[in-house]
Amino acid sequence: MSPKKTCAAAIALVIASQWTPAAQAATVNVTTAAQLKAALASATPGTTISLAAGTYRGSFVTQKAGTSAQPITLTGPAGAVLINDGPAGDPPDCPAPAPGYDSGYGLWLVDAPYWNLTGFTVVESKKGIVADNSHHTVIDRVTVRKTDEEGVHFRKSSADSIIRNSTVTDTGLVQIGFGEGVYIGSAESNWECHGNSGGVDRSDRVQVLNNTIGPNVTAEHVDVKEGTQKGVIRGNTFNGKGISGQHSADSWVDVKGSGYLLENNTGTFSKPGTLANGYETHQITGGASGCGNTWKNNRSDVGGSGEYAIKITTLSQCASNPNVVHASNTVAGAKKGLTNAKVTP
Structure with a gap:
């Protein structure tokens, strides 16, 4: 072999020995x-945990982080069903994994960014899926149903996360007024526990895309909490049958954050249940809270129960950063019409 070819072969051997592509990351069959x-406890960046069809009972929690280049994936068919019969043990002052403590959550990500959750089902748990300080969580084609409280919660600054193509039904079976379908952020009263960005739960830029939420979601289908901003709620189907009206749970979407885009959603309502308005805003903390949000091309049928498709309760508070309701939105079955706000072409 010529010296030139020998040198090229040596360089190729060195490169090959140093290159470990994501495709070679481990797949763990469960x-x-x-x-x-065990798989949740030992996952490393790039790991794929593949669930076989079947029922998985227990407390499923991970504190392992993926990376942007190598997220961690938990995947399985709809017939792979996670159930947590908890909670159990003495809870800490603020929710956190602790010896002997079972949160009761179907799946709990804690300090675990960059996870992809696909395909499987979570049922009969206190809460369905909870992401705490777990930014860039992606939930895709997952089913959550029959939960005591909310279905999916992005909490403790779990920013830049997505739930898409998923189904959430039958929430709030025990805590009716706390049975939100998708919960973004935390109430100001809980920032002491869940606020880790200057005291505010900054679960910003969360996207809720092309999901089916309801029926029998007893609280808001999407609850956008104060302090969060710039998310997108697009292409979802909201079935309001069974919404309770308790604990101010009387709309498909309540926007207390700022700068959200809500477009191309379809909402319906039929008895039993209580629907005051299809969409609402509220100002909880002052400033930008409940301001600067935009509605486009949403189709609403409030079933003869609600006053408006979109009720802006922050008209005067948001004068410098108004909420915008475009004329492309439509409504049927409303006692008072499309909106109480000025309609923008």
């Missing part, structure tokens, strides 16, 4: 609850 717990 068939039991014990295996799932």
Whole structure:
């Protein structure tokens, strides 16, 4: 072999020995609850945890982080069903994994950014899926149903996350007024626990895309909390049958954050249940809270129950940063019409 070819071969060997592509990351096949717990506890960037069809009972929590280049994936068919029969043990002052404590959550991500959750089902748990300080969580084609409280919660600054193509039904079976379908951020009263960005829960830029939420979601289908901003709620189907009206749970979407875009959603309502308005805004903390949000091309049928498709309760508070309701929105079955705000072409 010529010296030139020998040198090229040596360089290629060095490059090959140093290059570990994401495609070579481990795939862990799981068939039991014990295996799932172990896989969640030992996952590393690029790991794929593949669930076989079957029922997985237990407390499923991870504190392992993926990366933008190598997220961690938990995937399985709809017939792979996670159930948490908890909670159990003495909870800490603020929710956090602790020896002997079971949160009761179907799946709990804690300090675990860059996870992809796809395909499987979570049922019969206190809460469905909770992401705490777990930014860039992607939930895709997941089903959550029959939860005591909310279905999916992006909490403790779990920013830049997405839930898409998923189904959430039958929430709030125990805590009716706390049975939100998708919950973004935290109430100001809980920032002491969940505010880790200057005291505010900054679960910003969360996207809720092309999901089916309801029926029998007993609180808001999407609850956007104060302090969050610049999310997108697009292409969803909201079935308001069964919404309770308790604890101010009387709309498909309540926007207390700022700078959200709500477009191309379809909302319906039929008895039993209580619907005051299809969409609402509220100002909780002052400033930008409940301001600067935009509605485009949403189709609403409030079933003869609600006053408006879109009620802006922050008209005077948001004079310098108004909420915008475009004429492309439509309404049927409203007692008072499309909106109480000025309609923008």
